[in-house]
Amino acid sequence: MNTGKRSKFLFSTICFGMAFLYIPIFLLIVYSFNASKIVPVWGGFSTRWYGVLFESEEIWASVALSLKIASVNACFATLLGTLAGLALVRFGSFKGRTLFSGMISAPLVMPEVITGLSLLLLFITLKEFIGWPDSRGFNTITIAHITFSMAYVAVIIQSRLAGMAQDLEEAAEDLGARPFRILTDITLPLLAPGMVAGWLLAFTLSLDDLIIASFVSGPGAVTLPMLIYSRVKLGLRPDINALATIIILAVAIGVLLAAWIMFRQQKQRELELKMSEES
Amino acid sequence: MSAIQNYEDRPWMDPEAEPFIKIQSVSKLFGDFVAVDSVDLEIYKGELFCLLGGSGCGKSTLLRMLAGFEMPSSGSIMIDGANMTDVPPYERPVNMMFQSYALFPHMTVEKNVAYGLKRDGIAADEIGKRVEEMLSMVELTQFRKRKPHQLSGGQQQRVALARSLIKQPKVLLLDEPLGALDKRLREQTQYELMALQDQLGITFVVVTHDQEEAMTLSTRIAVMDLGRFQQIGTPTEIYEFPNSRLVAKFIGNANMFEGRVTENSPDHVTVESHDPECQFYIDHGMSIQKGSKVWIALRPEKINISKEPPANGNANVIKGMVHDIGYLGGTSTYRVQIGDGRIVEITSPNQVRPKDGTPPIDWDQEVYLSWHASSSVVLNK
Numbered sequence: 001m002n003t004g005k006r007s008k009f010l011f012s013t014i015c016f017g018m019a020f021l022y023i024p025i026f027l028l029i030v031y032s033f034n035a036s037k038i039v040p041v042w043g044g045f046s047t048r049w050y051g052v053l054f055e056s057e058e059i060w061a062s063v064a065l066s067l068k069i070a071s072v073n074a075c076f077a078t079l080l081g082t083l084a085g086l087a088l089v090r091f092g093s094f095k096g097r098t099l100f101s102g103m104i105s106a107p108l109v110m111p112e113v114i115t116g117l118s119l120l121l122l123f124i125t126l127k128e129f130i131g132w133p134d135s136r137g138f139n140t141i142t143i144a145h146i147t148f149s150m151a152y153v154a155v156i157i158q159s160r161l162a163g164m165a166q167d168l169e170e171a172a173e174d175l176g177a178r179p180f181r182i183l184t185d186i187t188l189p190l191l192a193p194g195m196v197a198g199w200l201l202a203f204t205l206s207l208d209d210l211i212i213a214s215f216v217s218g219p220g221a222v223t224l225p226m227l228i229y230s231r232v233k234l235g236l237r238p239d240i241n242a243l244a245t246i247i248i249l250a251v252a253i254g255v256l257l258a259a260w261i262m263f264r265q266q267k268q269r270e271l272e273l274k275m276s277e278e279s
Numbered sequence: 280m281s282a283i284q285n286y287e288d289r290p291w292m293d294p295e296a297e298p299f300i301k302i303q304s305v306s307k308l309f310g311d312f313v314a315v316d317s318v319d320l321e322i323y324k325g326e327l328f329c330l331l332g333g334s335g336c337g338k339s340t341l342l343r344m345l346a347g348f349e350m351p352s353s354g355s356i357m358i359d360g361a362n363m364t365d366v367p368p369y370e371r372p373v374n375m376m377f378q379s380y381a382l383f384p385h386m387t388v389e390k391n392v393a394y395g396l397k398r399d400g401i402a403a404d405e406i407g408k409r410v411e412e413m414l415s416m417v418e419l420t421q422f423r424k425r426k427p428h429q430l431s432g433g434q435q436q437r438v439a440l441a442r443s444l445i446k447q448p449k450v451l452l453l454d455e456p457l458g459a460l461d462k463r464l465r466e467q468t469q470y471e472l473m474a475l476q477d478q479l480g481i482t483f484v485v486v487t488h489d490q491e492e493a494m495t496l497s498t499r500i501a502v503m504d505l506g507r508f509q510q511i512g513t514p515t516e517i518y519e520f521p522n523s524r525l526v527a528k529f530i531g532n533a534n535m536f537e538g539r540v541t542e543n544s545p546d547h548v549t550v551e552s553h554d555p556e557c558q559f560y561i562d563h564g565m566s567i568q569k570g571s572k573v574w575i576a577l578r579p580e581k582i583n584i585s586k587e588p589p590a591n592g593n594a595n596v597i598k599g600m601v602h603d604i605g606y607l608g609g610t611s612t613y614r615v616q617i618g619d620g621r622i623v624e625i626t627s628p629n630q631v632r633p634k635d636g637t638p639p640i641d642w643d644q645e646v647y648l649s650w651h652a653s654s655s656v657v658l659n660k
Contacts, residue, residue, distance in 0.1 A: 171381035176398035
């Protein structure tokens with residue numbers, strides 16, 4: 001039978017694809033419990049690398065720095081990106097709009113090496129002229145991350161605003177709301193989901209970034225990706241496997257949590273809809 | 280009716296009445312495109328005025344200028360004696376009901392309705408009382424805690440209406456108010472709107488593309504095309520006395536004949552058409568040049584259809600062949616092919632029940648179409 005053969009083919013394709021995606025991750029998790037110091041040689045089950053990991057102050061300092069940069073970056077990027085998105089969608093055609101819109105999206109397509117290099121040059125020049133930043137580290141990495149992640153936020157906000165009917169804002173204006181009131185009563189509450197998405201994206205981008213951070217960082221400021229990269233450069237290490245396993249676990253918990261919340265909201269919405277149909 | 284004219288229902292006839300909304304030579308340009316072309320309009324207090332026209336005729340732009348969302352490129356707008364031309368929407372004594380309803384999706388019904396009062400800084404207990412009254416008026420009290428997406432289309436429409444009425448505006452602007460409702464609900468809501476308007480005495484300005492809606496609702500209609508008013512008048516005036524072919528065709532159906540004036544005396548006019556061969560006799564005089572080219576508009580329901588030729592002479596008669604019959608129960612629509620192959624449409628009430636089920640007039644039958652001397656409308660543009 002044709003259909004039987006096809007379904008077998010489909011099944012094997014799925015298996016192969018899944019294996020391709022998940023076997024490396026699975027291996028990484030397995031080897032994080034390897035007692036041996038040499039990664040590809042199995043020396044029995046052990047959690048000793050987790051212990052090593054927890055005792056390493058260097059790793060915890062870099063995790064803390066990365067989280068701090070990511071959250072400060074996400075907040076500023078959301079603020080600035082939202083303002084840029086608002087200006088582009090709601091302010092009509094002002095002078096220089098096309099230029100502004102192009103420059104907003106430039107960081108999206110700019111190679112990270114160039115962004116990093118140019119920002120480094122900027123910081124060096126600034127230090128020359130105004131004496132700030134006197135040392136590179138948290139400040140400079142955060143600023144660099146804001147410049148590129150706000151572009152992503154601006155894109156998200158733009159698309160959300162474009163899909164949001166303008167007549168809601170006009171209705172508020174018609175009912176007596178002044179421009180600032182419209183922003184706080186109508187526009188921002190309706191933009192909130194987009195802003196949350198933008199915040200999360202900016203947070204992730206910052207947490208993920210290795211290249212730009214390496215350019216604009218200074219001595220003593222090492223983010224988590226920088227640390228992992230510098231250690232792995234010297235060869236595979238079992239404690240980094242343990243760290244990666246913990247990161248995978250954290251991401252998995254996050255995804256499951258988000259799915260559960262969405263599932264509950266969906267249920268709630270269905271219930272409300274049923275209620276309104278019954279009455 | 281008494282000798283003293285009563286203008287209560289027809290303020291536009293009263294020479295003493297002061298117009299409530301005064302639009303003076305207002306134009307609106309979008310780049311090179313002229314959306315509204317130097318229009319003048321006077322609307323009186325308590326009117327239910329309809330702006331009627333096809334899409335892109337400028338009716339919505341005019342409404343948006345009344346609301347303050349668009350500023351006129353030139354001209355002025357006065358409402359109740361105050362110049363509103365440059366006043367922003369949030370300071371105008373005008374509220375609008377949007378075609379999409381534009382209900383705030385993140386607020387409950389109650390909060391949506393209360394929004395306008397809150398912005399005016401009215402005390403909370405006063406707001407509560409007025410919202411309560413308004414919700415009971417539109418019969419939505421039980422849905423007060425619902426969000427807009429949990430309501431049906433008709434309920435959403437009533438929330439939008441309540442929200443736009445709660446500030447007791449001097450003028451309520453309605454943009455295609457019934458457009459999103461299904462037919463049955465639309466008819467019912469039409470009468471509810473009229474009753475509400477009567478009860479509140481608020482001046483309504485309605486934009487619509489639906490001529491039936493305009494005819495039922497309004498005290499007066501302005502037919503718009505290409506940014507200008509083609510005709511302003513009561514529904515009867517517009518239907519029975521259109522001033523152009525455009526208006527005659529836009530409002531209801533009209534059979535149009537082209538001809539030349541052959542006789543023009545104070546008590547009657549005759550028009551001869553060659554295509555089809557027909558003489559039109561109109562029983563009143565009019566100021567029109569003999570020999571000039573005119574069009575005759577004949578409404579489908581004003582034409583008689585019969586198997587025998589009518590007794591009175593050979594004016595106002597056309598012979599034809601039944602091409603198609605549409606039986607609608609109460610009325611039938613006949614499509615009759617006349618001399619030159621054109622189709623003339625006739626609607627006729629089915630007053631007599633056919634005895635054995637066969638209709639009195641059948642397909643492919645030769646018939647005579649005739650009409651009263653007062654029925655045809657002479658148009659010169």
